[in-house]
Amino acid sequence: MHPVQHRIQQLFRWMWFIFIIAGILCIPFHKVFPVFPLGLAGIAGSLSVLVAPQTISIKRQKNLFVAAAIFLIPLYTYLISSNILQAKSDLEVKAALLIIPLVVALMEPVRRFEWIWMQRALIISCIAFILTAIGIAGYKMVTEDYNAFNYKRLVAFTIIHPAYLGMFINFSIMILLFGWLGWSKAVFKLKSHWSLILIAILFVFLVMLTAKNSVLFALLMFFIATIAYVRKSGNWKYAIGLGGGALMVFVLFLTFNSYTRERFSMLYRFNDVEYDNSVNSREETWKAAIEVLQNMPWYGLGSGDMQERLNEQYAVNGFTLGEEESHNAHNQFLQVTLEGGIPGIALLTFLLIYFFRLAFINRFWLYGGFLVLISFNLLTESMLETQSGILFFAVFNAVMLSRIASE
Numbered sequence: 001m002h003p004v005q006h007r008i009q010q011l012f013r014w015m016w017f018i019f020i021i022a023g024i025l026c027i028p029f030h031k032v033f034p035v036f037p038l039g040l041a042g043i044a045g046s047l048s049v050l051v052a053p054q055t056i057s058i059k060r061q062k063n064l065f066v067a068a069a070i071f072l073i074p075l076y077t078y079l080i081s082s083n084i085l086q087a088k089s090d091l092e093v094k095a096a097l098l099i100i101p102l103v104v105a106l107m108e109p110v111r112r113f114e115w116i117w118m119q120r121a122l123i124i125s126c127i128a129f130i131l132t133a134i135g136i137a138g139y140k141m142v143t144e145d146y147n148a149f150n151y152k153r154l155v156a157f158t159i160i161h162p163a164y165l166g167m168f169i170n171f172s173i174m175i176l177l178f179g180w181l182g183w184s185k186a187v188f189k190l191k192s193h194w195s196l197i198l199i200a201i202l203f204v205f206l207v208m209l210t211a212k213n214s215v216l217f218a219l220l221m222f223f224i225a226t227i228a229y230v231r232k233s234g235n236w237k238y239a240i241g242l243g244g245g246a247l248m249v250f251v252l253f254l255t256f257n258s259y260t261r262e263r264f265s266m267l268y269r270f271n272d273v274e275y276d277n278s279v280n281s282r283e284e285t286w287k288a289a290i291e292v293l294q295n296m297p298w299y300g301l302g303s304g305d306m307q308e309r310l311n312e313q314y315a316v317n318g319f320t321l322g323e324e325e326s327h328n329a330h331n332q333f334l335q336v337t338l339e340g341g342i343p344g345i346a347l348l349t350f351l352l353i354y355f356f357r358l359a360f361i362n363r364f365w366l367y368g369g370f371l372v373l374i375s376f377n378l379l380t381e382s383m384l385e386t387q388s389g390i391l392f393f394a395v396f397n398a399v400m401l402s403r404i405a406s407e
Contacts (some may be wrong), residue, residue, distance in 0.1 A: 007050055012048035016041050016107070017114050024121040024395065028129040028168045030158055031388040036101070038391065044104040063358060063401045064105030070100035070351055070384075074303060079338040081302030093387060100203030100394040101401070109406035110399050118399060119175045121186035123198065126172045129165070130205045133157070151210050164388040168216025169202050169379050171396070173218055174369050176202075177225050181232065183365045196204040196242070203246055207253045215250065217373065223247045241306050282330050282380065285322055288313040289329045292338060312336065328385055332378035335385060355397070358404060367400040 013290070019041035026034040058065070074094040081087035136157050137148040149152055155162055176199050177187035190198070203222075206215050226243035230236045292301075292313050301309055307326055314323035321327070329335040337345040352375065360366035374383075374393060383389030 009048050009052040011133055012044045012051060014106070015044035016048060017117075019044055020114075020395070020399075021117060021121045023391070025125045025128075027122070027245075027392055027395075028165060029132075031160055031164075031386065031391075034391050035096075035387065038096070038395070042103050045107050049103075052153040054249065056192055058105070061105040061109065061402065061405050063404060064101045065396060066351070066354060067397055067401055068098050068105070069347070071095075071405060073336060073340050073344050073347055076343060077300060077303035077306075079302075080147055080300060080340075081304030082138040083302070083308070084305070085302030086307070087304030090385075094384070094385075096390050096394045097384070098160055101398040104398040104402050109404075110402040115136060115403050116188045117164065119186050122168065123172045123175060123188070126202060127198065131200060132203075142169060149208055154209055159375075160302045160388055161386075162209050162211040162234055163377070163381055164211065164386070164392070166206045166209060166211035167383075167389075168204075168371065169206055170214055170217050170221070170373055171370060173189065174221060174373065175197055175220060175366065178366050178369065180226060181228055183228075199247075200249075204249060206240070206251055213376070217376055219246065219250065281321060281327070283315075283349050284317065284319040285327050285330045286334065288319060288322065289331070289334045289338060291317075293334070296338070296341070300337070300339050300344055301350070303339045305333075306339045310322050328382040329383055330380060332382050332384055355401075358401070362404050362407065364400065364404060367404070370396060370400065 019037045022037035023034045026037060037341075049174070070093065073095070074091050078084075078087040078091045133154050134149075137154055140146045140148045148156065152161060155165060175188055176190070176195045179183050179187040180192060180195045180199075189195075203218055206218055222243050225301065226239045228256070229239040229242075272297060288310060292309055296309070299305075307328065310329065311323050311326055314327070329338060333336075333345060336348050340347075352371070355371050356368065357367070357372060374397075377383050377389070382387065
């Protein structure tokens with residue numbers, strides 16, 4: 001490669017990296033803003049490839065082309081839809097599932113320092129979001145005597161749903177835990193006490209947020225980390241003290257914070273289908289989705305027609321809230337089966353198994369943890385139907401697959 005050509009390529013590579021970092025910094029704050037820096041990253045990455053196409057290593061990055069195959073699901077559901085306008089809108093939202101892995105696949109594999117800075121960016125962004133949310137809630141408390149230190153009130157300044165914010169925070173906690181335990185070669189690491197301080201801040205905010213699935217997932221991570229630390233160091237008193245401390249924080253919030261107690265009591269209340277009672281709303285949503293599944297063609301309803309059919313079932317079941325607000329299936333596996341039938345769910349299942357196998361074979365434990373987190377959220381959210389979930393998954397899945405190629 002000519003030296004000038006190489007310098008230009010590296011300039012575009014640096015621009016791609018900077019815009020990716022900017023996009024990650026935006027992810028916890030807004031579900032639309034990250035599109036702009038990530039779009040610029042796509043342009044910069046494409047230009048770096050055009051400047052020096054001979055550096056493309058398709059064979060080396062083949063797993064990213066497999067990842068891009070997830071876009072075949074919305075493409076298929078578009079093709080079988082009768083409501084083309086709605087299906088087209090769905091296809092446009094999900095375009096990142098194709099574009100991001102393809103651009104990363106055509107570039108040189110993600111470097112170690114780039115990956116570490118991407119992890120730092122997510123942690124920094126989550127901490128910045130927490131400080132912003134607490135600052136705004138505190139201001140409202142002082143000036144308006146309004147308690148905004150819970151659930152959607154705490155994040156009312158943005159349009160990110162608490163469940164998605166909880167997922168971003170949990171991945172930040174996972175990065176810090178894996179670094180603390182020394183489970184991966186390319187995980188961002190801090191000194192032990194700083195890692196624990198940041199983990200504590202992230203977890204306390206999760207409990208304040210009362211995103212139930214996110215809190216439960218974090219407690220599960222702490223339980224596994226406690227066992228792992230004991231096996232590694234033999235210092236069971238220290239490990240149990242840390243794990244017990246996290247559980248104590250949760251118990252104290254349940255005991256003294258009536259809103260937290262009310263939110264978690266929804267886990268065992270089955271008679272009030274209200275907006276704030278997401279447990280019962282999901283029960284009604286899943287019931288309707290399963291009833292639609294039993295009376296639909298094997299090849300699916302299509303992304304343009306599925307919601308209308310689901311709303312009709314809500315009306316039949318008397319689930320007024322779901323009909324009025326056009327609730328999606330709140331389970332990605334049900335969502336994909338409704339839209340794409342057997343072909344859609346078969347492809348999604350194959351890809352998840354493929355990714356898990358890659359993580360295991362390459363002993364990339366953080367990638368495995370990321371996939372567990374994603375799968376956990378797929379069970380209670382149709383996260384690949386919204387820009388927040390799509391961008392988070394597409395960026396970090398592509399980057400970690402590229403890291404596998406670099407090893």
